[in-house]
Amino acid sequence: MDVINQLIDEIYDHAFPADCRERLINAIQRTRAALNHQRKTHWDEKDVVLITYADQFRESEAPTLRTLSRFYQQHLQSTFNLVHLLPFFPYSSDDGFSVIDYHQVSAICGDWADIAGLHQHTRLMFDFVCNHMSAHSAWFKQYLAMDPAWNDYFISMPPATDLSGVTRPRTSPLLTPFEMADGTTHFIWTTFSADQIDLNFGNPAVLLTMVDVLLDYLAKGADYVRLDAVGYMWKTPGTSCIHLHKTHLLVKMFRAIANEVAPGTVIITETNVPHKDNISYFGNGHDEAQMVYQFSLPPLVLHAIHNGSSRALKQWAASLDQGGGATTFFNFLASHDGIGLNPLRGILPETEIVSLVRDLAMEGALISYKNNPDGTTSPYEINVTYMDALNKKDDSDDTRLLRFLLAHALLLAFPGVPAIYVQSILGSRNDIEGVKAAGHNRAINREKYAISAIEADLSDPQSLRHRVYHALSHLIRIRIRQPAFHPDAPMEVLESDNALLVMRRRTKNDEGPLLCVYNLSARAIAWTPPESQRYRDIVHDEIVDGEQPLTLAPWHWLWLKS
Template sequence: MTDATLESRFAALWPDVVRPLRALYGERPDFDALLDRLRVEVTDAYTARDADLRALDDRRLVTPDWFQRTDVLGYVCYTDRFAGKLADVPSRIGYLRELGISYLHLMPLLKPRPGPNDGGYAVMDYRAVDERLGTVDDLRDVATALRREGVSLVLDLVCNHTAREHEWAEKARAGDPAYLAYFRTYPDRTDPDRWEATLPEVFPDFAPGNFTWVPEMERWVWTTFNDYQWDLDYTNPDVFVEMFGVICHLANLGVEVLRLDAVAFMWKRLGTNCQNQPEVHLLLQAWRALSRIVAPGVILLAEAIVAPDDLVGYLGQGEGAGKECELAYHNVLMVSLWSALAEQNAALLTHTLQAMPPIPPTAAWLTYARLHDDIGWAVTDENARAVGLGGFDHRSFLSDFYSGTYPGSFARGAVFQANPQTGDRRISGSLASLAGLEEALERDDDTGAALAVRRILLLHHLILTFGGIPLVYMGDEIGQRNDPSYAAQPDLADDNRWLHRPMMDWAAAERRHDPATIEARIYQDLQRIVALRRDTPELHAQASAEAIWSGDPRVFTLLRSSARGDLLVLANVSPHPVGTTLPTHWGAVHDLVTGEDAEGQVVLSEYQVRWLRRR
């Protein structure tokens, strides 16, 4: 029997499947057969989707802005470090909901290779769960429990590469020509050397170069990240189909947001850095259209930590506008916020945001102060020059400042992956430690600790008011600091990003209701502004977010404007009080944070943020 819903989705969305795929694979003689395979894959996945998930699809179709609303707040954690095993996660849902969490990203939990696995991003089996965490049934149960409590499950799909122990790679190593074609391999260094001429190194410290010699194959394999992570070759449509099958599998387990890891690297072009190629966007558009036929309740998140000019493209531009990923990380905002705090100057933050092109109204940013990864200083030379800075010098300053070596720095971070050829030095460190809390507590400096708490809250104010889905990394809500114990664990010791991936301190979390503690000072204020955001319709993600030059480099000004109303956000990025004049046409205003009324001018105390609505 023909399913009318499925047929209507095919009719509406199949053209959006064919268009990008024709551009990618249309010259192949088996192109029509490829489309037939995908029709079968879609039909089978749709048929297998259970009634509860179809009901979710129906709700999302009538509330397409569900992820753009002001009641959506994200939380990011490793399952074992947050709860233990997957089966233990439901017992922690109450804690999440207390803060207002409705989006939970459980960091990589698909079956990784044994031994070093890049924090779970070297996947050995996309259809199995890390046995240390549980089973596929446990994952399905977690998704169901979360959904019943109004929390969407977010999961990683590593789509640029597999572990070398993955079945596809095992078959390639055995010489199977069909699976050799899943990867990029070379018999000698001739082609790899040509590629390397323009390729950057992601991990120059412990994984230099982009190719690995595999003796049993007698071939060089493309390995952008680590020698055990083999890049897939998306010029082969079989790879595209395989990965779409994985998307359907995860969607039918109840995953509601798929975080597509390392998408920027998926297509290679000689003479380039092999990132952000046009074909990457075509791949994403095809996946988006196909997944909407099967599971319109599921959305795609592009993990693209790239330069500002490239970033917006992952949310769709031109012919792909509204037809690519719904979500992308606003890495540029994160970097610019830390820069503003280090400089006590919002000029670069303001200019960088002003230079960003608009995004489609059907998409949204993920905003955050930090996540599981290191911080790379994505400050372009052009943006730095525009505010009188040297790009290289400013990036070096930020690395010095947040590693704690710059005179007067409040930060406690660690340099990650210093590259002597480029001078690039990324930074590891927890939010609280980078914001000065660790340093102040070690010196028993109450004033310094109070300022650090204000910095932590300022960062959260700005990610909560910018628009999109704000993300809290596990432990930041209670001010967890760096955890150097990773260095004693052989599997982790070589990667200092584990410095800022501590085990959840549940004893500290219990102190969140004791007003005499640091944990409560952070948690309760954060809880209050989360609730305030929920009741502020001007902060819906469809509202424009316009950075405005305040005339005072210490004051960052953000205007949120739409048919829902206007909101003016003022943030003092310095540790000194500052007065600032309001736009004359605003007249009298009401501060939603403090409850105060003002007109003409307001005073901002150190690191204070005000949310101003016209009275």
């Protein structure tokens, strides 16, 4: 408890009320005493995460969590050993990220017993939407009613306040007007939308209330906890209001509480920002997040395959600090959000970013923008399925599959824990009708399905879904049998032709190192292995003679074991 008390004092400048401190410590101790779920103590090569909505699959008169659990057991359990459930709470917008009640399961999904039922078959990752909540929540309604107990739960600012330096991830107004019970208007801080009201962590009562949420998730079995939009938690007008020192202290607080209550819990920060800011949430390697979302990987892999060039991806990969075992990356290509562009800034010139955006927009991708301090706007993310991001509208399914598997063979070989979005394992295409119905760009990659339709597609050998599902599942099952793909196993980037990316992954005892060779281009490339020896191609289970140059066909790759 010493670390927690020290963090409280630092965050609140030794002014944290004694009764609040006592309530917080008592809540931590009660949860720790009642908890009986044991977490896995560390990650390994067998850890592969499925990212999905709790209501992803639907069938009549069944809670969607039960449908998901059945689908997982039948189709996914041999491939994924951890499921990230995107917010499954009652919500009012943004497909779950405007939470109405943190402690309840959405009625369409089921209840906490259904969460526990899924948990019997897999480890679970919960979303902790800690920066903001719904304008339709009871908390905010109490605030608007001017209940004194909720007076400082949210941030009201005079509209004339100079907030020009605040980092903006959206083009929507930072302050949104709301009418109070007495008829006056308060302008409330809303970083992401008018329906997502930022919480005021400067109020000690907010910390207590949100720690209760975290403790509830730990008590209900969360093995991983994802801190959504965490970089914006602490606000100080006159600053950028992102990545502030006290935001980092709050993350350290959540980590310390999880360590105290449920050792083995992994805290993951979600910060869609340039790489150096993203990795700052590792802290000193032992006191903040154990994992950070590897936001630079999706756009860099896309850029590499789009241009047939490993230049930027190779240079970035060679520069990665691999954590030494105390921390690691949460690697992904696709998620419920778009493909973030901020993580490219500082790695690629803006001209190359704009060129990528333009090319994808011509092929049907949608683009979301952010406001800049100088009044201009910049592309913030590309809204598209990863399948359609990699390919052109008139490509054949054979070409689509090749590029898609190439990208995922890259993902699975990078140091860290890989995560696959449900739309990717299903080989999904852009949902244009979903965008029209929802009225926002991100719906392009958030389609929900009747379970009968998905299972019919998966049973049809001619469908793209069937081909993607079986090929990618096979690749993942090969990956989880290779100790050289342990998240802590070192990676070395080797010199190669610009159209190739060549990496070596080694085990701790250097037994069975793997050479991972990728042809990013549309042309065949000859490549000579660095050692003249025989290798086993573990993907195709074939012996390869390393004494002769090898030819990689367009968009092909090799995983070669010494």
